[in-house]
Amino acid sequence: MNTTLHLYNTLSRQKEKFEPLRPPFVGLYVCGPTLYNEPHIGNLRTFISFDMIYRYLKYMGYQVKYVRNITDAGHITNSLGEDVDNIGIAARLEQMQPLEIVYKYNLKFQLLTKTFNLLPPNIEPTASAHIQEQIEIIEKIIENGFGYSVNGSVYFDVKKYMEKFPYGILSGRNVDELEAETRALQGQEEKKFFADFGLWKRFDPNDMQIWRSPWGKGNPGWHIECTAMSTKYLGKTFDIHGGGMDLKAVHHENEIAQNCGALGINPAKYWLHSNMLNLNGKKMSKSLGNFFMPFELIDGTSPLFSKPYEPSVIRFFMMMGHYRSELDISDEALQSAEKGYLRLVQSFRNISKITPKTPNETLWNQLLQIEADCKKAMDDDFNTSVCIAQLFELAGLINKSLHHEIEASDREIEKMQQIVTDYFETVLGIDYQDKNTIRFDLDSIMQMIIDIRKRARENKDYQTSDQIRDALTKAGIELKDSKEGTSYEII
C-alpha cells in the first residue's frame, strides 16, 4: 500500500513515515481502562483519540486488528511502594464481589463508548481471562535470566536487563543516575534493585482475587497483562502501541522491558501517546479531585458547566485540538465549540437541499482541494485540527450553493456529501444526524405553518407572523427567512 501517513513515534521523538510490518494488516494495541471505577472525561479523551486513529487507519484501507484490554485483575504499586489491589478495595468499599465491580463498571464503560460513537475494538481481552498467558510470559522472563522469585513474588531484574537492553528508552530516563535519588520506600526489601518491578505478587490474606502460579498463590503485576495479551493477539511485535502520556514513563517502559526480556524484541514499532485533558491548566486526576464524569457533562449536572452538552459536541471539541497537545476543558471552550459545531452540522444537513444547476469547474476544484487538504492534515500525524478548518471551508461553499450565491451541479453536490461522510463522520467519528427519528412528515407540517405565516406577513399582520415564529423557536424549531422563501432548522 502506498501511504503518505506520518506519525510521531515516542521512541524516536520524531515523525516517521508509517510502514506497517505486514501490510495491509496493522496491529494496534491500546491500554484500556481499569474497571474499579467509572472512567472520567480525561480517560475518555484518550479513548476518543485512539478511536480517531483507528478510524483513519481503516479509512486508509488497512486491515486493522485493534486490541484494547480491560484490566479486571492485578496489583499495582502506589507512590509509597505499597502493593495495591484497586479492584479489591472497590469491592470492599461497595460490598460487592470483585467480579460484580468489574461487571458494573464495564457496563458503564461500554455505554460510554457507544455514547461517544467509539468503534468497538476487534478484541477486548480481560486480564483475568489471561492469567495462564501472563504466567507463561513471566516464566520466559525468568528463563532468560531477567526475573527472580522471592517468597512467592516475582520481580523483574532491571540491572540484569540493562546488560543486554537499554532501559528507559521511551521516557529518556537514565536509571543509573536515578539510583542516587532512590527514596526510602516501604516493602522494597525483597527487590535487588530499586527499579525492579513486580511481575507476580504473592497472596495476601486480604486479597479478594487469587490465582495459582508456579510461585504459589497470588496476583499478576500491573504491567504483565499487556505483554501477555498483546503477544497473544498481535504477536511478539506489532505496529502501533498507544496509551495516555501518563503511562509512558513507567507502564510502557516496563512493557518494553518485559517484551524484550521474554521475547527479545520491542513489542511495537510505533509508540503513540495522547496528551492529557486539563481543567484550569491542571491534569484531571482522581487524586487532585478536579475531575468529572462524561455523563455529568451530557445531562448538565456538573456544577462547572452552565448547560448540558451533546456527546458529539464534546467529541468535536476534543477533535479541535491535536491528540498530542494538552487540551483545556471549560464551559467557555465547550460553548464556542458547540456554536462552531452547529454551524457545520446545519450546513452539512442542507447539502441535499441544494438545487442542482450547471457544473461549476471552480467549485469542483475547490472541493478537490479541500478533500486533498483533509487527507494531508490527517496524514500529518492525525492533525484533526487542520482537518476541521477545511470542513469549515467546505461549509462556506455549501452555504453559498444553498443560497444560490454560487452554482453547483450534481457532481459537486455529491462531492460535498462525500467529503462530509468521509472526514466528519467516518474519520472524526462525529455522529451529526438527527438522533430522534421523526415518524411523521414534518416537512409537510412545516410547509403548512410557513405558508400561513407567509400570508400573515403579506397582509402585514406581523403580530401573527411573529407569534408563529416565537412559538416555533420555543418548541425548538428555528425559521429562517431568505430571498428564496422560508426554511426551518431543528435546533
Add this chain to the structure above:
RNA sequence: GGUCGGGUGGCCGAGUGGCUAGGCAGAGCUCUGCAAAAGCUUGUACAGCGGUUCGAAUCCGCUCUCGACCUCCA
C-alpha cells in the same frame, strides 16, 4: 533534582525560517417589516532578552514562567 513538553491576537486552538490556519466573541456591510440565519469585509498575535539570517513567532543561547512524568493515574 532528573526526564519530557508548553508559553500564539479578548478566549479556544493549529502551524511554521519569507505565502490569511480555523473556531468563538467583537466591529462594519448586504439581505430584511423586525429578528435570526447566511454571505462579504475587518483583527497583523506568537513570554522576555540576545544571537544566526537578506528575512524568525518559527533555528541557537540565556532568562522568566506553566504543566506532565520520575513505582496511583488515560
